[in-house]
Amino acid sequence: MTSPIRTTCPYCGVGCGVLVNRTDQGITVSGDPDHPANFGRLCSKGSALAETIGLEGRLLTPRIAGQEAGWDEALDLVARRFAETIALHGPDSVGFYVSGQLLTEDYYAANKLMKGFIGSANIDTNSRLCMASSVAGHRRAFGSDTVPGLYEDLELADLVVLTGSNLAWCHPVLYQRLLAARSARPEMRVVVIDPRRTATCEIADLLLPIAPGSDAALFNLVLAALAERGLTDTGFLQHVTGAAAAIATASASDPALTGLDPALLAQFIDLWCGTEKVVTVYSQGINQSATGTDKVNAILNCHLATGRIGRPGMGPFSVTGQPNAMGGREVGGLANMLACHLALENPVHREAVQDFWQSPRMADAPGLKAVEMFEAVEAGKIKALWIMSTNPAMSMPQADRVARAIAACEFTVVSDVMAETDTTLLADVLLPAAAWGEKDGTVTNSERRISRQRAFRAAPGEARPDWKIISQVAERMGWGASFAWNSPSEIHAEYAALSGMAGQLGSDFDISDGPGDYETMPPTLWPQSPARRGGRFFTDGRFHTPDGKARMVPVTPAAPAPHRPGTLRLNTGRIRDHWHSMTRTGLSPRLSAHIAEPFLEVHPDDATRIGLNPAGLAQLSNGHGSAILRVLITDRVTPGQVFAPIHWSGRNAAAGRIDALVTGPTDPVSGQPALKEALVHVAPFRAAWFGFAVAAQSFRPDCDYWALARTEAGMRAELAGAAPIIDPEAYARAFFDLPEAQLQMVSDPARGRHHIALLQDGITRAALFIAPEPVSLSRDFVARRIGSDAPALVAGRPGADMPDPGALVCACFDVGVNTITAAIREGRAQSVAEIGQALRAGTNCGSCRGQIAAILAQERPPAIAAE
Template sequence: MNISVDNTPVETKTTCPYCGVGCGVIARVEEDGKVSIKGDPDHPANFGRLCSKGSALGETLDLDGRALEPQVFGAPASWDEALDLVAARFKDTIAEFGPESVAFYLSGQLLTEDYYVANKLMKGFIGSANIDTNSRLCMASSVAGHKRAFGSDTVPGCYEDLELADLIVLVGSNMGWCHPVLYQRIAAEKARRPSLKVVVIDPRRTATSDIADLHLSIKPDGDVALFNGLLAHLIETGVIDQTYIAAHTHGFSEVFEQIMGQSLADLMMQTGLPAMQLRQFFKLFAASEKVVTCYSQGVNQSSSGTDKVNAIINCHLATGRIGKPGMGPFSLTGQPNAMGGREVGGLANMLAAHMDLENPRHRESAQNFWAAPTMAEKPGLKAVDMFKAVADGRIKALWIMSTNPVVSMPDANAVKAAIEACPFVVVSDMQADTDTARLAHVLLPASGWGEKSGTVTNSERRISRQRPFKAAPGSAQPDWWQLAEVARRMGFAQAFAYTSPAEIFAEHAALSGLNNNGSRDFDISAYRTIDAQHYDALSPFQWPQPLGTAPKDSRFFSNGKFYHSDGKARFSATAPAQSDRVNDAFPLTLNTGRVRDHWHTMTRTGKSARLSAHLAEPFAEIHPLDGRDFGIEDAALVEITSVTGQRVIVRALLSERQSRGAIFVPMHWTGEVAPTGRVDTLIPSNTDPISGQPALKSCGVAIKPCVMEAYGFAISATKPTAIDATYWALAKAESGWRLELGFERTMDWTAWARATLNVPSDADMVGYQDQASGDVRLAFFDGDRLCAALFMAHEPVSVSRNWAASQLSQCFAHRNNRVSLIAGRPSANQIDPGAIVCSCFSVGINQITDAIAKGCTTVKAIGETLSAGTNCGSCRAEIGAILAATRPIAAE
C-alpha cells in the first residue's frame, strides 16, 4: 500500500524483517533515494513502536557485498545458464540416486510465497521430504509440543493477552532484547496497572529481568522439573480444574503418577533454586487466574525442548487457563516468518496447510490439489541430520536459501566441511560473500527486504504484507521466481506457471480450506480468489479466516475443543532432563543467543554503524567469581573450547548478571567479521529426540585466558582486507570501519597498517613507536582527512573507541588535532560520548553520567534530557544500572 500526500515522497506500509513480533513499518523513499523508517501506528502488532533494529532498517539497504548477478563456479553467468545448470544437476542426481539424494535448506527469512513454492516442488514433484529450515533451530520443539498437546501446531492466544493477564511468566526469553516491542507493551501495562506481576525464568539476569517481580535463576535445563513441581503444587492446593480435565483432556492420571511425591529437596537440586523462590512462584501462579506463560529459545533450544513445552502446557490444561482472554501458553517465534513456514509445511515432517505428512488422506488431498506426479510419503531429514547426510554422501545436491548454516548450525565447522564436500551446492542469497555463499557452485542473487513482495505471519498468527518500495539491484530476483523457473526446467511448467506472489498466496489459501470444514486449525480460504489489487491492499489479519467469514481477532480452544481425533487435549508425562554436559574437562555451561542490536549472522544489521556501536565485537559474559577462578580479567581475551575440538577467542565481559558456572556468548559473529567468534563451532549436534531441534544453549566448555603478545585497535576509512592477526573483529563505523586486534607475535606495524588498512602510498603519517613499552600510535592522513589509525600495546589498548571512530569524518587541517588523535582520547574542548548505551539515538555512557551529575535522577529524566530510552526502550535497564552505580551510598 503506497501513500502519497501533497506530492511528498511515497510512503509504503510493509512489515519488519526481523523477529517474530511482526511489526508494521512505514518506509519513505526520499528524493535523494535515502529511505527513512517509522513504525506503523495502525498495525496491531506494534501500534507504531519499533525497536533499535527496526528503526535502523533504512541504514541497511546499501549495496555493499550484494550479490548482483548469478555466478557459476565463481564466474558471472546469465540467469538462463545458472537455472539450466541447477535444473539439470538436480534432475540428473534424482535420476541416478533417487529423490532422497537432493535437499532444500530454507529460512524463516523467506516469505510465505517462497516457502510454499519450495515445499510444493520438493514434496509434490521431486517426491522427497528433504526440505527443512533454520526454523528447526528456533521453534521446532514448540511445534512438536503443540501437536502432542493439541493435535495441531496452534498458538492459542493473542498479543492482547499480555495486557489482559494478571501474571506473565517469561521462560527462557530475553524479551527486552529479542522481542523488544512486546516487552514495551508489558512494561507500559505494568506501569499503568502495578498489580500485573511478571516472573522471569532464566539462568541469566537479563535486561528483561528488570521489570520482573521475581527472577528465577534456574539451572540450565531445569525447566521440566520446575513446571512439574508447579503442577504438583497446583494439585496439592486444589487449584486444578477437575471438571475441565475430565471434559476436555486425556492423560492426566499418567502425569499425576509421575510428578507426585517429589521432595522439595529434589526439586531444589534439579532447578538450582532456593525453596523460598520456588514457593513464591508456585503461590503466585496458583493465585492468578489470568496467567500467560511466554517461552522462547531458552525452552526450545534444548535436547529436552519438547518436554519443556509440554510441561508448561500441562499446567495450563490442568487449570483450564487456555483459550481465554489473558491466559494461555504462548510461543514467541524468533524469525519474521517462522510461522508462515509452518503453515506451508516448510519443515521436513510437515505437509502444507497444517496437514499431516504421514496421513494418507492428507497426502492424497495435497497430491490431487497440486496435480503432483509423486508425493513424499515419509518425513525427510531434519536440519542436523540433513547436513550429516550431506557429509556422508547420501545428499548429493543441496539448495540453501536465505540462511547461513556455516555459522548458525551446531558443530558449524563440520557443516562447513560437509558443504565443501557436496558435489553440487546452490545458494540463493542477497549477499555474495557470506561464510556459506563462498562455498556455492551456483550463487543466485536474491531480492531482499524492500524489494520483494509477499506475506509473513507473526507469533500471534497475524498475516501481514511485505511490500516493495525499491527496485531490486542488478539482476536479483525473488526466491519464489527462482524456484518456479527451476521447476519449469525440470518439466513441471504447468504447476509452477506463477507470474506474481498474489497467485501463489491465492493457491495457498485455497489449499488451506481443502477438505477442512474445521478439522484443521489453519484455514484462510476466505482469500482463495484474491486478485492482485486486493492482495496489494491486504490488511493484517489473524488466522483462521475460513471461506465466507470476515477478519476478526480470535483465540483457539475457548470451547474446549482440540484437534486430536476425539477433540480432547493430551497431557504429556515429562521427565526432568539428565545432563552430563559439564565435567572436569569442560566445567562450565555455554549458553548462546542474541544481543539487542544485531540479528542472526549480521548480513543486515552489520551494515549499520549505529547498531554496531553498542557491542562491536564477540564476547563471553562471565560471572566475576568464575573470572577470578579461571584467571580472566574484564576486557581480556578468552579462549573457549568444547568437546567438538574447536576453539573460539572472544572478549571477556565480567558481569554479575551471569550466573556462576555458566557463560553466555552471542551467535552473530561470522568468519567475515570475526573468524574466531563463530561460537556454534563449539556446539555438538545433540538434538531433542522428538523435535530434532539442537541444544544450542547447554554445552560443556572450558575457558582460559588467551594472552597475546600485542593488542590493537584500528580505524579505517576503507574496509580492511587480508587481516593478518590471531584475533580480529571488524565493525562498521559512521565514516568507515573499526577493528579490534590481537597478535601472537609482533611485526612491522607501519607496514602492517599500510597493507591492511589500505593506506594510500602518499599518505602522511603521524605517530610514535615506543620499543620499551610496546606502545604504537600511528595515524595516516590524505590531505586534511584521516585515512586510518592504529593503536597497539602489550595490553588491551586504552582508546576511546567511539570517539576515535568518529574522527574519520573530521577535518585535520591543524596539527594539534592530529596529536590529540594519537593520544587516543578527545582534547578538553571535544566531546567523548563513551560506549554507546542507546543505539536509537547514539547516546553514550559519558553523556548519561554527565546528565546524572547535572541532576537527572530517573530513567525518565534522562530520556527527557537526552532522548535515550524513549524509542524502543531496550536500553532502559542499562540506564537504570548506570543510575544505580552512580547513586551515592547512604552513610550507616
C-alpha cells in the same frame, strides 16, 4: 512526498508494521501506528532499517564456480544437476534447506516443488533450530501446531511468566507493550526464569536463577501443587485426556533439580497457583534443548489442567525468533509436515494435497530434519543441496563440520542476498535473491497475524524473488504448468484455496475467505474462513485431535548433564542490536556501536581461577571447535557458567563463530538441536599485543584475533596477536595498504605503545593503536575523526573543548554513557524516566533501560536511582 508504503519489519517474529517514506533525500522508516502488533513502536534494529539497504556486499548476478554467469546458464545447470541426481539416486538424494526469512509465497513454492514434484520430504528450515520443539509440543497436546493466544493477553494478564526468553533484547516491542501494561496496572506481576541475569530482569518482581535445563522439573512442580491444592479445573478437564498420568509423573519430580532456593520456588508456585490470569511466555531457552518438547509440554500441562488457555489474559505463548517462522510452519516448510497444518503421515491428507497440486508423486514419509540433513550431506547420501536465505556453515551446531560437509557435497546451490557469507563461499552455484524492500509477499507473526511485505524499490542488478527462482527451476525440470505464477498474489490465492480444502479436512489453518484484495490486505489474524475469523483458540475446549480432546503429556525431567572437570557450561544467545549473522544489521554504524565484538561473560570467581583479566581475551575450545572472545567479567552469570552471543561469523570475526563449539544433541521428538549449551574449556589467550584500527576504507585484518564493525566513515576493528610486532610503521602501512601515506606517530617503544595515523593530502585515512594490554581510548571519538584533518587524533581522546559521548547505550537515539552520566551529575535527570525525558534514551524500544538503571545505581544511591 508520495504516500508511505506499509510493510513489515524483516527481523524477529513480533511482526511490526513499518511505514517507508521515499523522498529526494532517500528512504526513511518509522513504525506503523495502525499495525496491531506494534502500534507505531520499533526497536533499535527496526528503527535503523533505512541504514541497512545499501548495495555493499550484495550478490547481483548469478555465479557458477565463482564466475559471473547468465540466469539461463545458471538455472539450466541447477535443473539439470538436480534432475540427473534424482534419476541416478532417487528423490531422497537431494535436499532443500530453507529459512524463516523467506516469505510465505517463497516457502510455498519450495515446499510444493520438493514434496509434490521431486517427491521427497527432504526440505527443512532453519526454523527447526528455533521453534520446532514448540511445534512438536503443540501437536502432542492440541493435535495441531496452534498458537492459542494473542499479544493482548500479555497486557490483560495478572501474572506474566517469562521463561527462556530475554524479551527486552530479543522481542523489544513486546517488552515495551508489557512495560506499558505494567505501568498502567501496577498490580500486574512479572516473573523471569533464567540462569543468567538479562536486561529483561529489570521488570521482574521475581527472578528465578534456574539450573540450566531444569524447566520441565519446575513446571512439573507447579502442576503437582495445582493438583495437591485442588486447583485443577474439573470442568475443563472433561476436554482433556492424560491428566492423571501427567500429574502422577509431575508429583515425582525432585525440587532439587531446579537449583532454586526453596523459598523462591515456593513463592513462584504460590504466584502461579494463586493467579487465574496467567500467561507463560517462552522462547529459545525452552525450545533450543535436547528435551525442548518435554519442556513445552510441561508448560502446556499447567495451563490445560487449570483451563487457563484460550481466554483473555491466559495461556502459553511461544514467541518466535524469525520474521516468518510461523509462515513456514503453516506452509509445511518443515520436513515432517504438509502445507496448511496437514499431516504428512496421514494418507488422506497426502492424497488430498497431491490431488490439489495435480503432482506426479508425493512424499510419503517425513524427510530429514536439519541436523540429519547435513549428516546425510556429510555421508554422501544427499548429493545435491539447495540452501535458500540462510547460513548453516555459521549457524548450525558443529558449524565447522557442517561447513566441511557442504564443501564436499557434489553439487551445492545457494540463493542469497549477500555475495560472501560462510555458506556462499562453499557453493557451486550462487543465485542472487531479492531482499527486503525489493519483493512482495506475506509473513505471519507469533500471534498468527498475517501481514504484507511490500516492495518499495526495484531489485538491483539481476536479483530475483525466491519464488520466481524456484518456479523457473521447476519449469526446466518439466513442471512449468504447475508453477506458472506471474506474481506472489497468484501463489497466495492458490495457497488460500488449498487451505480451504485443509479446513474441510479439519485443519485449524484456513484462510480461504481472507480479507479482500491481496494488494491492500490489512494485517489479519487467521483463521479466515466462512466459519471462523481470528480470535483465540480452545476457549470452547475443542482441539484438533481425533477425539477432539487435548492431551496432557507425562513429562519426566531430564537428569542434569554431567559436568566434566575443567570445563564451563556455555550458554549462547542474542544481543540487543544485531540480527543473526549481521549481514543486514552489520551495515548500520549505529547498531554496531553498542557491542562491536564477540564477548564472553564470565563470573568473577571463574575469571580469577582461570586467570582471565577484564577486557582481555579468552580462548574457548572443545572437541568440535574453538573461539577467541573478549572477556567481560560480571555476576550476570553464575559460577561454572559462561555466556557468548551467536552473531559473529567468519566474515566479521577471526574466531567468533560460537556454533562451532555447540555439539547440538537433538530432541528425539522435534529434531531441534540444543543450540544454547555446550561444555567448553576456557583459558587466557596470551596476546603479545592488542590493537584498535579504524579506516575510511574496508580492510581485512590478518592476525590471531580481529572483529570488524561499521563506522560512519568506514570500518573499525579490535585486534590482537600472539607474535610481537617488530616494525609498527611498516605493519600499519601494510595493514591498511597505504604504503605512500603520510605518517603521524606517537610511540613509546619501551612500553610497546604506538599511536599511528595515516594521512593522504592532509586527511586522515586510517589509524592504528597498539599496546601490550587492551587498548584504552575513546573509540567513538577516533572513529568520528577519520576523514578529517584532526591532528589530535593520535592522542586517542578528545580535548577538553570536545565532549566525548562515550560508549553507546541507546542505539535508537545514539546516546552514550558519558552523556547520560553528565545529565545525572548535573542534576538534570535522577531516574530512568527523567533520563528519557532529558535525552530520549530508553524511550523507543526500551531495551537499554536496564543499562541506564545500572548507570544510575553507580552514580546515585539506590533510593534516588529508582523510578
